[in-house]
């Protein structure tokens with residue numbers, strides 16, 4: 001099924017009124033970034049003039065290798081520092097905040113290389129993602145009932161999420177024993193421990209076997225359908241075209257195009273900068289076999 005069948009075919013255009021041009025205004029943006037710039041030595045990795053992400057959509061961030069996608073994710077989520085730029089989340093400025101503060105504000109992210117702690121159990125990995133963890137030692141004896149209640153609530157929430165992501169049978173296994181795809185599921189489940197309104201997924205499908213791809217896709221669309229906003233970086237064009245409401249194309253750190261999947265497919269600049277290059281790569285790989 002093509003994206004347009006999935007999104008428009010179901011009669012749902014979640015991007016009503018949005019113009020397919022770089023920096024276009026959205027009717028209900030959850031994230032708005034302005035003049036975000038990051039250089040490494042002489043290399044400008046990110047130089048985004050203006051971008052808005054519409055609430056309650058799946059927006060894909062695509063672009064060739066080295067386009068600046070991960071760097072932009074790191075900046076927006078407080079895992080790297082900008083040279084300049086400001087951005088708001090839910091109408092509040094969050095530039096300058098650190099990762100945990102951004103998460104507390106309601107925007108969480110996963111990483112390209114999953115950060116599951118391999119020598120901890122699946123359940124303990126989930127609890128690490130829990131909000132406001134008191135330690136027993138830090139809390140002191142008189143606060144013990146408070147943190148015990150919080151721990152019970154966190155564990156209950158973790159178990160519900162593990163059930164949802166079909167990892168419940170693995171809860172006492174070491175995270176290191178999970179397959180690549182299961183680790184992606186664990187990371188997604190863990191990111192939901194704080195009940196965020198926006199989830200940023202960095203290459204959620206990379207290294208995932210085809211059987212789990214469908215399951216991950218189902219989880220991503222389910223999050224959107226619950227009203228959460230998903231921004232994801234991905235290279236697999238079938239996945240991108242299949243689930244995205246909107247696509248933002250980055251090349252050399254700049255937004256060169258934005259639009260619905262059908263706009264992006266027809267955009268000559270995108271084909272030249274990215275899709276053409278992808279096809280060439282596929283052909284080259286094919287001829288080498």
Ligand SMILES: Nc1ncnc2c1ncn2[C@@H]1O[C@H](COP(=O)(O)OP(=O)(O)OP(=O)(O)O)[C@@H](O)[C@H]1O
Pocket residue numbers: 040043045063064065066067068069070071072
């Ligand atoms: N910590 C760093 N130090 C120096 N250069 C960096 C650093 N992080 C990223 N870069 C450079 O910034 C540019 C953008 O990198 P980034 O990883 O953001 O691209 P990307 O679009 O995510 O690429 P890919 O699709 O390959 O993951 C690249 O040229 C990269 O080499």
